[in-house]
Structure formats: C-alpha cells, structure tokens
Amino acid sequence: xxxxxxxxxxxxxxxxxxxxxxxxxxxxxxxxxxxxxxxxxxxxxxxxxxxxxxxxxxxxxxxxxxxxxxxxxxxxxxxxxxxxxxxxxxxxxxxxxxxxxxxxxxxxxxxxxxxxxxxxxxxxxxxxxxxxxxxxxxxxxxxxxxxxxxxxxxxxxxxxxxxxxxxxxxxxxxxxxxxxxxxxxxxxxxxxxxxxxxxxxxxxxxxxxxxxxxxxxxxxxxxxxxxxxxxxxxxxxxxxxxxxxxxxxxxxxxxxxxxxxxxxxxxxxxxxxxxxxxxxxxxxxxxxxxxxxxxxxxxxxxxxxxxxxx
Numbered sequence: 001x002x003x004x005x006x007x008x009x010x011x012x013x014x015x016x017x018x019x020x021x022x023x024x025x026x027x028x029x030x031x032x033x034x035x036x037x038x039x040x041x042x043x044x045x046x047x048x049x050x051x052x053x054x055x056x057x058x059x060x061x062x063x064x065x066x067x068x069x070x071x072x073x074x075x076x077x078x079x080x081x082x083x084x085x086x087x088x089x090x091x092x093x094x095x096x097x098x099x100x101x102x103x104x105x106x107x108x109x110x111x112x113x114x115x116x117x118x119x120x121x122x123x124x125x126x127x128x129x130x131x132x133x134x135x136x137x138x139x140x141x142x143x144x145x146x147x148x149x150x151x152x153x154x155x156x157x158x159x160x161x162x163x164x165x166x167x168x169x170x171x172x173x174x175x176x177x178x179x180x181x182x183x184x185x186x187x188x189x190x191x192x193x194x195x196x197x198x199x200x201x202x203x204x205x206x207x208x209x210x211x212x213x214x215x216x217x218x219x220x221x222x223x224x225x226x227x228x229x230x231x232x233x234x235x236x237x238x239x240x241x242x243x244x245x246x247x248x249x250x251x252x253x254x255x256x257x258x259x260x261x262x263x264x265x266x267x268x269x270x271x272x273x274x275x276x277x278x279x280x281x282x283x284x285x286x287x288x289x290x291x292x293x294x295x296x297x298x299x300x301x302x303x304x305x306x307x308x309x310x
Contacts, residue, residue, distance in 0.1 A: 034283060038051050079179045086183065090108070091198060112185065121252045124169075135165050169253065169265065172264045178250055190239065206219055246269065250270055271288070
C-alpha cells in the first residue's frame, strides 16, 4: 500500500519535476557552462575558446564591479530593513479588529499588487532630473532651502543667488532614492506575513501575561516578537532575495532604455545585464550571475537551517 502511494505521489510530482528541469536546472547548468568559455555574440564560436576560471577573475577586476556590488549591498540592506520595520509596525497597528479593518488592509495591499516596472516609472517621474515633483514640493511649496538653513543644512546657489535644484538620481546618494520605491512597493507583503504570524498566537498566552502584570509593551517585547522569530527570518530572507535581484525598479526609474543608472545607483543585476546583452561579454556575465547565485544560495541555506531550528 505504501509503495502504491509513493508511485501515485511520484506521478503527480512528475509534471512539476519536468518543468523544474527545463526552466530551472538546465538553464543554471548552461549558465555555469558558459562561464567557462570566452563567449561573444557569435553562436558559431561560442565554445571554441575554453578559458576555465579566467572569466571569474576578469569579472572581479572589471571596471564598475566594485561600485555595483557596494551599491547593491547598501540598497539591499536599506530596503530589507525598511520593508521589515514598516511591515512590522503596520502589523502591530492593524492587529486588533476594528470597523473597516479589511478594507484598510486591501487598500494597503494595492501598492504591492502594482507591477514593479510601473512603480519604477512612477517614482522615476517623481524624482526626474528636471522639474521633479519632489523638488516642487520641497523648495517651491515648503521652502526647504530656507528653513533647513536653521539646522545648518547648506544648499548650492548660482552666481545670481538662485538655488541649484538637486538632481536626486544623479548624485552619490541616488541609491537611497532608488530604495524609496522598493520599500513602498514591498512592505505591505511583509505586513501580511507578520499579521499571519500574530494571528497564530493564542490569546491565552496574552491573558496569562496580563495576570502576571504585563503591559502592552511587555507583551510585544517578551511574547509577540520572540514568537515571531521564524516569521522574521522568512521576511528577511525573502526580501533579501527580492531586493538583491531587483531589476525593474532600478532600470525604469532611470528610463531611456539604456540600463545605465548613475554611478551612485548602478547595481549588480543591471550591471550583469549590461555586461551580457549590451557589451556581449556573455562569458563574464555568466560568471557574474554564477557568483551571485552561489552567494544568495549560501545565504538562504544558512537562514533555512536557522528557520528549521525554530
């Protein structure tokens, strides 16, 4: 009977296994294979020049690699922490039932349901280099340049004393600007995961804590947050993967189809795409993506073991 059930399970798992083979395993193996050859844009000469690990060495010393890695780390850390913190605070606010709670959650989830490339286009318009909405609100409406001087914040002016409008997406801080739409787009899903984790906590635990004299802060610090540790790990891992592989928001914010953001916002995925499909260094691009895959795989494996322990 057990063998029969195993055969039935294998039969139903077969279609998924075939899809994984053709759309996941084989492309990954082919990518690793390409990374060992000096591959250009001529298919006839793809495998004529075996270079072993030379592409990996060339990828690391390539101009712009360190900058893209640094920006990706900054961007991923900021967005992952931002999404986690905002999602957790929103979950605490929406945990208790109230009239219209379901409608509020549904409206919040709208930002998550919008395609990421639309989010990138929208925020690219808001932060556009000239006549941006942000500059209009900050300097024309709120007179930020006047009031911020009270706190020692200095702005640049031309010879006529006119304010030089900041170009947010063309500065050394542009990676922070790109992080804003990512946080806005992904925090509702983190909120949903935290809400699901909070709803799984039995009320008897809180009642017992109240009898012991615990207040709301004590319940949050010593009951809710420790129990939510597995959810924290899941949220951090998921958002880490999403953000380090983010492509649409970064590219669409800068527009023009060049896939060349400013130096302060160039990240590893646009860098790999540009190397592979604009400069046609497919071997180096494959080696870059292989290294990224291994790094993310090790990170996920480490936190998966921690999650299993919880």
